[in-house]
Amino acid sequence: MRSIGEMARDSGLGVSALRFYDRAGVLVPAWVDPASGYRWYEPGQLEEARLLARLRRAGMALADIRLVLAGWSGADTDLVRKLLKAHLRRLEQGLSAARGEFSALRALLDHRENAMTSLRSASVRLSVAAPELAAALDTVRFAASTDPELPMLGGVLFDIEGESLHVVTTDRYRMAVARAGIAGHDGSRVQVIVPTSLADAMRALLDGKGPVRISVDGDRVALEAGDRQAAGHCLDHDFPDYRRLLPQAAGRRTVVEVAAFVKTLKTGPVRSAEAGAHDVSVLRVEDGGAVALCTEGAGDPNRVAVNRGFLLDALTAGARDRLILELGAPTAPIAIRRPDDESAFSLLMPVRLED
Known part of the structure; x- marks a missing residue:
């Protein structure tokens, strides 16, 4: 049996990615220690993990990856070849369309170049x-x-x-x-x-x-x-x-004590984004104005996920005691403002969660 660390090292997938694919039912470990929750994989799963890593690098959607892995393990080579061919065709069509759009954009940029140069x-x-x-x-x-x-x-x-x-x-x-x-x-x-x-x-x-x-x-x-x-x-x-890109007024707005909130972030629950190596904090503003960290299984539609390292950087920049935190929809950027000057702010893009 391979530990999750050994599997990550030998497959090219990060530990956080392996955890994500376990939750998504794509690459489920052979055994999970009921006491520690530690994941273990059979030697034969290494080939699947390496295949999965290649498919993700090629930009294949998760739903198609499931089908490819199912065909691979079932020796259904015809299905695998059809899926790979269809994905390659989509990539080629997308590249052709992108080239056309970029040609048009270059023409627009050339037209604006003189005006932009004058600003500099x-x-x-x-x-x-x-x-x-x-x-x-x-x-x-x-x-x-x-x-x-x-x-x-x-x-x-x-x-x-x-x-x-x-x-x-x-x-x-x-x-x-x-x-x-x-x-x-x-x-x-x-x-x-x-x-x-x-x-x-x-x-x-x-x-x-x-x-x-x-x-x-x-x-x-x-x-x-x-x-x-x-x-x-x-x-x-x-x-x-x-x-x-200036932020609009968000639906939920609260003042946070920076030192206490930073401590909460550093010690609170985190989860991993799809195939990502960074830690993600999932935030929610309660009715009373307090900011809560959601647990991994929370299904709150008002939660917003953010790269925890980026959030800590934004909170500690400028050494402020209090900051205003604005949370909108799960897909809207998170704004962090100074109470004494709201024209000074940080804007963080949210992280998309799969569940």
């Missing part, structure tokens, strides 16, 4: 209070992307307009926005993407209480604090239009 090529001089900018950068830093395939997200957007500087980060699964008041700007909108390393260097200079100066000249941005300076080139990319 202006010259700007402004001042901002050091503590205010420091708080804004601390609030958003955690959500900056580290994905080399998405270099446009590998920095902090400085969105300058009117008397406000909005700093924004996102890695597609979460987004953080914070605001700082500015002076000395003519009001026109200018956007630059500051590389995270440069943003960190700027943050290191914000240890005073007075104003600091920010200047933008084309593709170069600089922050001056007294006789110290952090400067460098901006990222030559377009940042997503974050204003289209």
Whole structure:
């Protein structure tokens, strides 16, 4: 018999994925210890697990995977071949349609390129209070992307307009926005993407209480604090239009004491998303306003699942004692706001649960 850890190591499926496929009835362990709940697998199940891992990497739906595994174990090769052929045909059709859509999108992007370039090529001089900018950068830093395939997200957007500087980060699964008041700007909108390393260097200079100066000249941005300076080139990319993603008022809203809620998350029940390695917390706002963690078997339609690590990052960013938590539908993003400035917030995408 193989332990679940050995099965994960030899099959290419994570332990959390094996637990998920057990619950889904796709790959059920041969024996479960009634005392500990530990799963054990027969040696022959390793082949099925490896097949399952390949099918998931190929993007096959769970319902079709069940049929393939049933045909595989029953030596029904005709059924397996038909299912594989049908899935490959769907992938090819989807790829063809996607190529057509991307061609149209490229034409639209080319049309908009000049307007977007003008936002990045202006010259700007402004001042901002050091503590205010420091708080804004601390609030958003955690959500900056580290994905080399998405270099446009590998920095902090400085969105300058009117008397406000909005700093924004996102890695597609979460987004953080914070605001700082500015002076000395003519009001026109200018956007630059500051590389995270440069943003960190700027943050290191914000240890005073007075104003600091920010200047933008084309593709170069600089922050001056007294006789110290952090400067460098901006990222030559377009940042997503974050204003289209701003959260609307949610159906359930409550104030949480951050320290207590973080402790509850760290010690409370977790579950795993489909084929994922991250822990997921399932939240629900009770009638009295308290936030409860749902257990694995809870069937509450108002529950919202979220990556626990992402939620902990959002709660601890900026070192706030209290935060506002907004929960909508299970498929709606989760918003976390500061009580003293609701224009500063984090947005977390929910995790889809199968049951």
